[in-house]
Amino acid sequence: MEKKSNISLSEVIQKLEYYCSYQERCHQEVRDKLKQFQLTSLERDTVVVHLIDHNYLNxxxxxxxxxxxxxxxxxxxxxxxxxxxxxxxxxxxxxxxxxxAIPEDEYQNTFLSLAERHWNSLSDTDLYKKRKKCCDFMLRKGWESDKVLDLIMNYEL
Structure with a gap:
């Protein structure tokens, strides 16, 4: 059985409106925040619906x-x-x-400039180690592996 909170529902709504107004939030972040208030599941759903209806949560x-x-x-x-x-x-x-929403030409230019900047920052003289470090860095950043490997293996940055 869920506990009832000492704070009123309108106060929780006000706090969550503020929480959502100073930074964009996803539904999961709001659900996590609502866990600190001891609300019933119906009250939590009411708060989320209110935030969606009033465009605090999108x-x-x-x-x-x-x-x-x-x-x-x-x-x-x-x-x-x-x-x-x-x-x-x-x-x-x-x-x-x-x-x-990310422009493709800007995406490609950022990819190339980031790879070049990181390549130039590496001090390794061994080309294979340098390629591996640059490749690992770009993959950690979430760039597509085929693009990274093609760039690192086929071109001298």
Missing amino acids: EERYAELFAISKFHQKFWGKKRITSELKARYISAYLITKALN
Whole structure:
């Protein structure tokens, strides 16, 4: 049996409105936040529905902003963005839509400049070690393996 909280439902709604207003949130983050309030499942559902109805919670907007910001700020590739969004239980349709928001020419230019910058930062003289380190770095960032291998193996950066 679930415990009843000392805080009123309207206070929880107000707190969650603030929580969602200063940063985009996905449904899973809101559900996790709601766990700190001892609410019944009906009350939790009521809060989530209220946030969706009043546009505080929008997974499409969240996914697009997440994809674009991680691409621009952390230089993540589409594979890493996809896995991070899946970990947040975002639907495949919204993930595809979010990835399509990234301009393809900008994606390609970022890929090339990031690879070149990392290649130039490596001090190894052994070409094979340097290729492996650069390849591992790009794969950790979530860039597609075929693109990375093609670039690293066929071109001298």
